Each structure stands twice: as structure tokens, then as C-alpha cells.
Amino acid sequence: MLLVILPLIPFLGALVLIGMGEKVINMPFVASSIVLILGSWGLRGAFAGMPITYEIPLSGPFNPTFQADAVTAVFVVLAAFLWWAVSIYAPEYMKHEGRIRSFYICTLLTQSAVLGVFVAGDLFTLxxxxxxxxxxxxxxxxxxxxxxxxxxxxxxxxxxxxGGLFIALGLVFIRAAIGGVPTIGTGPATFLDPKFFPWGLALFLAGFGIKAGMVPLHLWLPHAHSVAPTPASALLSGLLIKVGAYGLIRTGELAGWGMELASLTRWLGPGLTILGTCTMLVGVTAALLQSDAKRLLAYHSVSQMGYIILGLGVGLFLGPAGGMGLMGSIYHIVNHALFKAALFLGVGVVYVGTKKTNLYELGGLWRSYPVTAILMFLAVLGITGTPGLNGYASKTMLHHGVSEAANSGLPLMIWVERLFNLVGVGTTASFTKLFYLMFLGKPKQEKITQGERWQFQVAMGFLALVMVTIGVRPNLFVDACAIPAAQALGMEGAAATAMGLSFWNIGDIMGMVITLALGITFCWVGLKTGLFHLSPPVWLTLEGLGKMAFCQLQTALASIEKLYLTLSTSLLSDLRARGNGLLLAIHRLDTSGTLTAGGRSLADISLSAGVLIGTLIFLILAYTYIDLGSYVRLPLSLMR
Amino acid sequence: MTDIILALLSGLVGGIVIALLPQASNRLRNTLVLLFSVAGAVFSWRVAGTVFSGGTIRLSGEIAGLAWSLQPDPLGTVFGLIVATLWLFATVYSFGYMADEPRQRTYYAFLLIAFSVALGVAFSGSLLSLYLFYELLTFATYPLVIHERNDEAIRAGVKYIAYSLCGAGAILIAIVVTHGWAGSLDFAGGPLLARGGLRPGLGWLLGLYVAGFGVKAAIMPLHRWLPEAMIAPTPISALLHAVAVVYSGVYGILRVVYSVFGHELMAQMNFSRALPWVAGFTILAGVIIATQQDVLKRRLAYHTISQLSYILLGAFTLHPWGLAGAIFHMISYSTLKITLFFGAGIVAKQTTKIRVSDMGGVGWQLPWTMASFGVASLGMIGMLPLNTFWSKYYLMRGSVAGGKWPFALVLIISGFINALCFLPTVVAAFTGDRDQLSREKGGNVTLMVAPTVLLAGIAVLLGLWPGLVWPGVEAVVNSFFIR
Amino acid sequence: MRILLSKLLINYPYMASVVLFIIGASTVLTRSNLFKKLIGINIMESAIFLMFIAAGNTRGGAVPILDQANPGASYINPIPSALMLTGIVVSVSVTAFALALIVRLYDSYGTTNARRIAEMRNGVADR
Amino acid sequence: MTAAIRANLPVFAVIAPLFVAFVLPTFARRTRLVEGLVIFVQAVGLWGTAYLARLVLAQGGLPIIYEVGGWSAPWGIELVVGNLGAFFLLVVAGVSLPVAIYASGNLAKEVEGARRRAWFYVLYLLLGGALAGMSITNDLFNVFVLVEVATLSCCGLVSASQEPSGAEAAFNYLILATLGSGMILGGIGFLYIVTGHLNMGFAARALATVWQDYPHVVWMAISFFMVGFGVKAAFFPLHIWLPDAHSVAPSPASAVLSGLAVKGYIICLMKVLFHVVGPELMQVFSLNRLLVLLGMVAILIGSILALGQDELKRRLAFSTVAQIGYIFLGMGLLNVKGMTGALFHIASHGIIKSALFLAAGAVITQTGKERVSELAGVGKKMPITMGVFTIASLGLVGIPLFSGFVGKWYMLLGSLGAGDYLAAAVIVAGSVLCAGYLFPVIRVAYFEPAPADDWQEPGVRQRLALILLAMGIFVLGTIPGPLLELALAAATDFLVFN
Structure with missing residues (x-):
């Protein structure tokens, strides 16, 4: 019952808000507070490894079922917390954007839907x-x-x-393969018809991948995240794309976590690894070239999602030993949510005061926004993976996972590890650029209309608090959340894997420090040489290619239609002209009543009589000289 | 027994009564129309109640020595219910839409007559009565098509009649052949031709049937009348050319496939393997052409062409799930398409805008309308809170299970193109300056918007709880696949 | 050839009727004068009468009046003759009716030339 | 007394109208009386034929044979009221009564002068008598005489209107029809030469044995019959006279000409072809194929020509050409279903075409508009007339519930039974084309913006006649009962018992 109530709370909040007319209260705050309390209290059992299920018994083909295992619990609490933090921030910010009521309603509805996804117990509900x-x-x-x-x-x-359509088709295939509605939280599916199963998984991959911003399906993400109001951007980047990751985790569950995959689905691990790596690389490269703060952050969302997908891929690839990858992913999901939200909120604070998000037009803002600058700095440290903050923990786990995979000796995985480090450098570089251009350096903007507000500080402060806590005591989260989650997914060896994990070893710290140093150097070089202003030709970027493909599709559709129109109209008009001509000819013969034959013209009655006598003669001759039988039979028999 | 007669008569009598009241005030006329429509709907529901509770209603006789019968089976009942229910909505919408139009008497009279004829199509229990009502439907709806009475309308009417009659001719020949081969035209005894097994010429017969009914079902290339017929008033476009008339064609094909040939016989025929491709082609081509249309009603018309073939595709899979999808799509598509047309009609009536490219800002003026329109658009794509997801799901499942998985892909691709087709429309409606738009305020808005929103709501409800109509779908599938 | 000729000669009444028929037909066809057309028709009918009566003829047959005292070896068939009497009556009535119509046409159009009448009427129709 | 009447009923059916026709001119000035007499005769005729038909049906198809003057078969003239005879008598009586009622109301507007009208009725009754005679006579020469009577009265009816074009059309018709008569006579002559009989039954029996000796002569006879009856029945391509004649005649005359007269000749041709020549011989001469082929061409060309006509009555006249094609097609199929269809189509087309012509006549006399394109608004002002026109159109197109469907259905069954799918397609295509030339009329009449003219419905009698015919169309389409039985039995007679 709780599982239905959780998504229902924000929904009811939205209804209340609609019912209240023009009056606006901070309903998201209320709702997410309730959800946060209720969720963390109600789902404590799930953390302890006791899943909850619930079914709404509707008649017919659709019986919505709900479930909550540890994975769900982590996501629900994360979502509630993030919503809660953002809803502290939102009222003050939205004064500048306007239409606060519709924003609230939309926020509440989205929260309801997101919670619904997490607690869904079968793929239809999901x-x-x-x-x-x-x-x-x-x-x-x-x-x-x-x-x-x-x-x-x-x-x-x-x-x-x-994406939704892909998932729908995937559902059909999976349904055909396993002979029942695919459920969530019940471990790997046993498939009867192996033909469709991998296709179904691939379609799920594509469908959830779109939501997760997986390359090459990420094209929508930078636009959408940068154009939304900042609280929304924070939630979009912080949580909504994680829904895609959640979907990918559950897809992996269908294939089977912690076990050697069947030959038909074995491609899933390497596939995800490759896609994750590509996503990381593309995201970070694009981010480096951005001048708009929000777009930069958005591209980094892509890049960080790459980490997560990579972790999942490695986890699947390693099978029973893949605990590190899976747990790293889950961990990174949480961490990324925290610092990405904080970063967006910080940029939002600056935007409110300066109405600018272009980095090159900003500078020296630490004077006007001291608290924001500090909180942003923490978030930057987090995302770059500086030891002592949360990003370090998850990235270290992911790195362990990738290293283990590389140890398997597969050349692909060795390259993945190298690229993993390279992306770390890029991340550092781009965030150094962000922070330097925004808060350090010389002030460039003329006037600042609004300084900091306590709501902003509180919201970011809460996020930073959690980040630092995790950063200082990384094992806390691993023990409390990541291990139960991995075990709930069927990764039996997760606890054992995590047991041997020590975050504070010299090797990892040194690696991170080197990465940071390289990143900062790279950033310095880039800023000096103008490397970051490079704009690659359109056809080289995925986005440009996507746009071109889309335009091509549009033109192709248009030309198909044109072809059809010209063909059909010309064909029809031709037919019509022929028909009219025939009609006219018959009609003319009929009305004129004259027939000229052999110099003599027969008019009117003579013509009629001529036809009559001619018919008679024809009939007589037809029988006598032309064998009428075969003559008439021939055309008729041809038409049979 | 009496229910079925009363259901058929209420529309007919109502139409005659309306026609005989030239001086009646609008209020009186509307009351009468509503009364007769409700009566027809109620009796149809009663018929449905009997049929679904396992009863049999049969009414048979002879016309000119040829046996006819009215015997609604589950398929016919489902169709009848769709017709009866949606007719009510369209009638109420008409009160709003037609409030300031001329020639209301003719309009309502023929609306009611067409109602009973459409019910006749649904309830007929033999090919002969089906053919009779199918023909009559053409004539009963013709005055509605040419309601505008301008040159364009008349041309459209000619095209409509010509296409329909040619189709009916093909059907007539096919029926005669069937009569010769099967000796009977009654559906009650199982598929008519099944007993004879395969025989030469069966493919031609099927082709004749499909071509004949395909005219009304707007299978490409027999679809050209449909976009033209969009000249009719919007309730008519919505009801007839998105639902009732075109469904009579679709229904005919369903009948042919499952009641005349039977799925076992169909499965043995080579020709039936080609049919899904025709449907698949129509699905894609229709929606592609729809994306290029600027006039909203035309866009909807081509989209109708595409969607009707969804149903046919489901029927041609010859698999229970495919049929279930087809039946479910009949139900769900009709609700959504009517919503779309109603929305287009309200926009046309209230702002005189008929082109998508002119519709900037309309959404702010008519928020409820455009919201419903948007919901219906999402449904056409096949998103889940809407009922069309389920039909699409079962269609895809039928295709996959019936060994025709490419058509699952076709459905998905059509979903993409549907998105391309409708999302810009909805989004465009909300762009532009929301304050600087004039508004004509034709018709009665409340009466138009209420059914629109209600239908969208029904669509959502059915999407969340498909079980509401599932027993009907199951009954249809069982009636053909489990004997 | 000789056989053919002899056959033709033996069946001379039929030959005559064929010739008459052709004459009548060509008159109807080629003459535009209404009277001549009527005459052509009459000639054609005469051809058929002739054929009929010839069919009833028996070579050397006697008049078909039964004379008890002097029974002939053979009589000609009386039925065709009787029938043709009726036919002639019919023909005459048709002729009379046609003549009446010609009179009316002449009153209206001022001519008995079929082609001119047709032209005049078509002219009216065209206008 | 009643027994005597009953015994002589067949001959009364022929004699009564003829007798009244001769009496009529004496009261020429008293129009009322003339009209009453005509309607009375027709009503009595209808009753009598209905009685005869019941008798025939009750006897299970055994014909009532009446020997004129008491002379028995090979010598005397036989009147045989069999299934076919009863069927066509019923059609003739059933159509001519409403037409007479209509004429009594409408003729004053179409034909000037009481005397002229009286003569019109004389011709009308003569035609009726001749048609009745044609349907029941069993003697070839008798057929010729009756055909001549019918032809002359038809020509008279065509020329009944004062317009010069009427006289011209009548003259053309007369010339052609006389040519046709001559050929019929020639055909009879050839048959007589070969068989020595004029009684159809005896001639058929003789022909069955002698045809192999004189195949050319038999073929000549058939050709003469085909052309002779064909020109009178307006069988394509001999239909040239028909559009002029039928469109220029007064509307009651057009109705009987198109609805009945043409069918009378077809009945005679059927008798000659099926009773005398016989289906086997027809097949030997491939005559059936010729009929089907020409029938199909007639359907298509006639319909297409009708499409092009703007003048309403001309359009209907061309439609007749197409419908005649149906009947010939049905005949040519040489099976019982097709033959039944053809016979039933004779009945249904008789009623439908009469209704159409009468409605068109009413429209023309009330509004003065002769062209389809000028009819806008007629539907509003003359609802009953146009309503009947609509019903008749639906009937002719072949919508179920209306009589045209039944005939076409049987013809379709027949053509598929004969394996002739092309014929089936043409039958259906003809229906569609028929809709193509009739629905524009309805559309214009009902749905086009109307001028402000003050038109009115025709008088009570015209409306009564129209409604009677419309009811007939509906009844024939739903419960054709005895008529269909008679047609079926007649078709069986034609094809099986020979």
C-alpha cells in the first residue's frame, strides 16, 4: 500500500495546487518532505533485504504491480531528498522565471511519475x-x-x-520470449523462446539509453537540460536521467546480475561497456568546448552517465565478480545526483543575479557570491573526484571494477581503462574552466541585480553536507545501500567484494591527484591557446549528424509524398482525359446521327436503317463465312 | 429481440420525425435528436448485455427469397457499442458545432438515419444484410458529406459515392460467388467457406472482398475519397470518416476474414500472406503523407487511413492476439480520433483556423481543447497512459506470435512518424503570442469542449484500466478462435 | 456453276424476292425523300410476301378448293396466301399511318427531305 | 355465366382492351368517361390477370390453353397462359393501371384537345391488348400481327404530342419498326418453309429434326428474328430510334413504351428463341454468346451514353437501352438463374422505368424544366415526386430491398453459374454507372441551392400513381412472391422442358 501512496502524494499535491486556483504555496516542499520521511521510514525493510510487493487487482490484461527492494529504496530516497532540496531553492528562483504555479504542478507530477517508475513491479507499470x-x-x-x-x-x-516505443516493442519481444509479463525485482528471466530475448534486451537498452543520455541517443539532453529553469535542470540532470540508468539496471536484472550470462545475452556486458565509454568521451569532449555554463553541465551529465553505464557494463561483463562495477554505478548515480544538482543550483544563483550563463562574460564572482562560490567549489571537487569528497568514492569503485575487467586481458577492456583515466582528466579540465571563469579572474559584468538568498544557500548547503559526509566516510554508503542493492539484484558476491575495498589507499589517491593535476594543466593550456573555442565542423559532431539525419528524414518524407502526389495526380488526370475523350467520341457519334462511309454520308434515319440492315447482313455472314462460335468464344474464354 | 428492433428503429424513426418537423425550434429539435440517440444507444447496450451474457438474439427472414438475419455476435456487438456510444458524443458535439449552421434539419435527420444504418451493419448476421446496410450507409451519409453544398463538397460527394458504389459492386459479386460455393450467407454456423476447404479462385474471392470493403476501410490505393470527404462538418468527419463509415469497411474485412473464410482457411491461402503487407504499406504511407499536410483535417484524414490499417493488420495476422489488438484498436482508436477531430473542429469553429501553420497561440485560447488534442496525439503515438498503447501492444504481440515480426517494427516506425505528425501540431498551438489573437466564437463552446474532454478522459481511463473493455475483446477472440 | 444456276432458276420466285428485298433496302438507305423511303419499305415487304407465297406453292398444284367430284392430286398450300392477305392489310395500314406522319412533317418543316429535316432539327437543338 | 367468363378469361385479357379501344372514339368529347372507362378496363384486367396467375400457380405450372374459335392446335390459333404468359400479363396489367391513373391526371397538360386525348387512350388500350396478346399467343403469325398492332400504336403514342419532333421521331421509329416487322415476317417465313408449322410447339418439334438439313435457312430465320425483334426491343446496336422516340413522347406514353412495349418484343423473341429454336440449337449457333456479348456492350455503352445526357427524359431513355442489355445478357446465360433474373428484370424494370418516366414527366409539366442541370430545388418543392424518383433510382441501381436488386442478383448467380465472370463484372459495373447517371439528378434536385420559383406537386391522381409504382418497387424488392415464382417457373419452362 505504501508503494502506491508514495507516488500518489505528489500527485495529490498537484491536484490540491490545481484546485487552489491562483494561490500558490510551496507544495513540492510539503510533498517531498512527506515522501522523504515516509519513504525512508517505510522502506527500511527493503534496505535490510526484505522486498515489499503490492498489486492493484484490476481485471483485464493490466494489473499494476509494485515492488520495493533495496535498489528501489535507494532511488526513492535519493529522489525524495533531491526534490526536497530543490524545492527549498525553487520558490525564490522561480520569481524570476514566472509561471510558478505551473512549474510546481509540473514538478509534483514529475516527482510522482519518477517515484512510480522506481516502485513499479512489472515492466508495464514501469x-x-x-x-x-x-x-x-x-x-x-x-x-x-x-x-x-x-x-x-x-x-x-x-x-x-x-525511447518509450523502443521499450514497448522490447516488451513485446520479451513477452514473447519468456511467456509472461516481465516483472521487476525477481531476478533473471527464464526464456522459452530464445529468438526474441536478445532483441528485447537490445530494445530496452535503446529505450532506457535514450533517457539516460547514452551516446548516440543523447542528442536531446544538452538542449533540454540547459533550457529548462534551473531547478528543473538540476532535477533533470540529477535524477531524471538516472531513471534511464535505473531502467538499464533492471534490464541487466532480466539478463541476470552476478552470473555468467547465457550465450545469447553475453554481448550485453561488453556492449554496455563500449557504449558507456563512448558516452563518457563524447560528453566530456563536448563539455570542454562549451561556453555556456548550463550546457557544459548538461554535457557533463552525459559524460557522467557514461561512467554509470560503463560500471553496469563491467558488472555484467565480469559476471559473479562484477560487484564492484554494479555498486560503483549505483554509488555514482547517487553522487552524481548530489553534485550535479548542486552545480546547477549554483549556476542558477549566478544566473538570477547576472542574467548570464555564458562563462566568458562572467568572472570574479566570488566577491558577490562567497557562499555560493564555496559550495560550488565543493561540488566541483566532488565531480572531479578529489579525494575527500563523494565523487572520489564512486569513481574509485568504478575504477576498481574497470581494472578488474582489464585484468581479464581483453584488449577492449584495457583500452577502456586508459580512456577512463583520460576522461577524468577532461572532467577536471572542464570544471576548472567553469570555476575559474565564473568565480575567479577579473569581474566582467556591469551590475548584479540580486545577491545570494538564504534559500539558495540552504538548498545547496544540504546537498554539500551530504556530499562531504559521503566523501569523508565513503564506506557508510557502501555498507548501508550499495551492498544491499547489489545483493537484491542477485549479486551474491557483492558483500565479499566490498569487504576487501579500502578507499584510502595510496595508489588510488595518487592516481586521482595526478589526474587532477593533469586536468588543471590541460585547462590552463586550453584557456591560453583558445582550444576551448574550437568549433568542429558540423558533420564531425554527433549532434550535427543527428540534425542532418533528421533534416534528411524530413526531406525524404516530403519527397515521398510529392512523388506520390505527382504520380497519382498525373495518372488520374491521364486516365480522366482518356475517359473523357472516349465519352466525347461516343457521344458525338450518337448526337450527330451522321456517318460518312465511302463518299456517301448516311444521315439520321438512313443511318439507322443502315445499321439495321448492316446488322442483319453481319449476322448472316457471321454464321456463313466467319465461324461465329470460335470468334465469339475467343474473347470470352480469354477473360476467364 | 425487441431490443434490436428498437435499437434500429429509434434512429430511423427519429430521422423521419426530424425530417417531418421543418418548423421546429432548435431546442425542440435538439431535444428530440438527443432523445432518439439515447434511445438507440440504450437499446444497443441492452443488446450487448444479452450477447455478452451468453444469450443469442436472432431475427431472420427473407428478402426476395434471400435469407437475411440480424444476429449480433460479439464482434458485431463490439462494433455496435462503439457506434452507439460515440454517436452520443458526436450528437452532443453537433449541438454545439451546428448551433449557427444552416440546414440543421437535414443534418440531424440523416445523422439519426445513419445511426440506425450503422447499427444495422453492426448487428447484421448474414452477408446479405451486411451488404444491404453497408450500401445504405453510403446513401444515408451522403447528404452529410455534402452538407456544405459548395462545389468542393459536391465533388467530394461524387467521389465518395463513386468509390463506395464500386466497392459495393465488388462485394456483391463476391457475395454471389460465396453464395454459390457455401450455399448460405449466414454467419451463425461458423466460417462460410471453411467447409469447402481450399479451392481454385479462393484468392480472387478474397481479393474482391478486400477490395470492396477496402474502399471504405481506405486501404491504399483505394483511399482517395477519404481526404476529400473531409469537407463535411467536423462532427461528421469525426464520426463517419474516422469511425462509423470507415469502420463499416474494416468491420466488413474482419467479417470476411473470420466469418466468411475463417482463420484456418486463410492461413492456408497464399494470398492472405500478401495482405499484411498491403496493410503495412498503408500504415506507413498514410502517416507519411499525413505529416506533409498543412490543413489539419486533411492531416487527420490521412492519419485515419494509416490507423485503419492497424486494425486490418491485426486481423490479417490470423492470430488471437492480433485479433485482440485489432478489436482493442477499434475501441481505443475511435475514442482518440474523435477527440482529435473534435479538437480540430473547435479550433476551426472558434478561431476559423484550419491550417496547422496558422495555429500559433490557439492553445492558449482553447486550453482544454488543445490539452485533449495533445493527449489524443500522445495516444496516437502509442504512449501508455492512453488506451492505444494496449491495442498497439497486442497488435505487435500478435504480429510476433503470428510469425510476422516485421509488422511489429512497422507499428513502431509508424509510432515515430505519428510523433512527427502530431507533436508539432500541438506544440505549434501553444507558440506565438497568446494575447494578440482574435477569436470568432462560433458555435457553442461548452457543448463542444465537454465531449472532447470527456472522450480524452475515457481514453486515459481505458489506458489505465484496459480491463474495462477487455471482456468484450476476449469474447470476440473466443468466438472466432475457440469453437 | 451450272448446278448453282439451275438451282437459282428453279427457285426463281425466291431469287426475285431477294432482288426485290435488296432494291427496297437500298431505296430506304439511299433516298432521302420520305416518300421514297416509304416506297422502299413497301417493296421490301412485297419481297417477303412473295417469298411466303412462293413457299406455299406446289408445282402443278390446284387451287385449294375441295371439289368432292374432282379431287386433285395436290393443292397449293392456302395458308401462306391467307396469311399474306393479313400481311398486306398490315402493310397498308402502316403505309397510311406513315403517310399521315409525312403530311405532318411537311406541315412542320415544309419539306419531305429527311436530311433537310434532320439538319433543321439538329440546328434547332444546337441553338 | 361466371364459368363462361372464367373459361374465356385468356381471350378476354386480349379482347377487352381492344374492344374498349374501338368503343372509345364514340365518347371522344367526354374526357371523364373515357378516362374512367380506361381505368376501369385496366383495373378489371389487373383483376383478371391476377386471377389467371393464381390459377396457373395453383395448377403447378400447367398452362391454361385456349383454342381460339375451337380449332385445335396445328390448324387453329392457341392462346397459352403458362407461367410466362401469366407473368407478363401481370406485369402489363400492373404497370398500365398506374400509368392510366397518372395519364388521367397529367395528360391534359401534355396533349391538347379532348379528341386527341381520346385517341391517345385508344392507342394506349390497343398497345395494352397487343402486349397481352403477345404474352399468351402461341402462334408465330399471330405474334407478327400483334407486334404490328403494338408497333403502330407505339408510333401513334410517340406522335401524340403536337411538336414536330414528335412526328419526326415517330416517323423514324415507324420506318425502322416496319423494317423490323418485315424481317420478323421474313423469319417466320423461313421457319414456315423449313418446318411447315406456325404453331410454336409444332414448329419446335419439327425444327429439332430438320435443322441439320437446312442449317443456313434456320440461321437466316434466327438472324431475321434477332434483327427484327432487336430493333423493336432496342437491342444494341439497333437502339438508335429509341432515345428520340421515348424522350419526345408524352410521359405516360414514354412510361409504357420503355416499361412495357419494349419488353413485349423481348418476350416474343424469348418465345421464338427458347420455345421454337430451343437452347440446344442456340448453343449450336453460339447465339447465347452473341446475346451475352451484345448485352454487355449494351449495358456499358447505354450507361455511358446516358451519363452524357443533360435532358432528363433522354437520359432515362438511354438508361432503357442499358437495362435492355441486362435482359439480353440474362437470356444469353442459358441457365435458369440467369433467365429468371432476366424475366424478373423485365418486371422490375417495367415498374421502375415507368415510375422514373412518370416522375420526370411530372417534374417537366410542373416546372417546365427538361434538363437535369436545371432541376435544382425540385426535391424541396415536389417531395413526393422526387421521393418516388429516388426510390426508383435506388431500385434501378440495385440496392437491396428494391426490386432491381432481385433481378440483378439472379443474373449474377446465373452468370457465375455459367462461369462467366466478365458478365458478372459488367452487371455490377452497369449498376455503378446507373448510379452515375441517376444520382446526379437526385443530388441536383435535393442538394443544390434552389431558385425561388413556386412549383407545386402534381395532382392527386399523378401522386397516387407514383406512390403505387413506388410501393410496387418496394414490394417486388422485399416480397416478390408469386411474381418471382412465375419467373422462376417460366425460366424453367424455357430451359428444362424442351
Missing amino acids: LLFFELMTVASFFWVIHRWNEEAIRAAYFYLFFSIV
């Missing part, structure tokens, strides 16, 4: 909330209703819909 989430969050993106927002939102919606 898909239901997944689609609802798409629609609700669509209004976030389109909030400003200007041209850019509409384009981005449309793009977002289209991609999400495509």
Missing part, C-alpha cells in the same frame, strides 16, 4: 510511469515557451517517445 514522466517533465523543458525552449522540448519529447 513503462506507464516512464511515459508519464516524459510528459510531465516535458513541461519543465518548455517552461519558458520561447522558440528555443519549444525546440528543445520538442526534441526532448520526440526522443523520449521514441
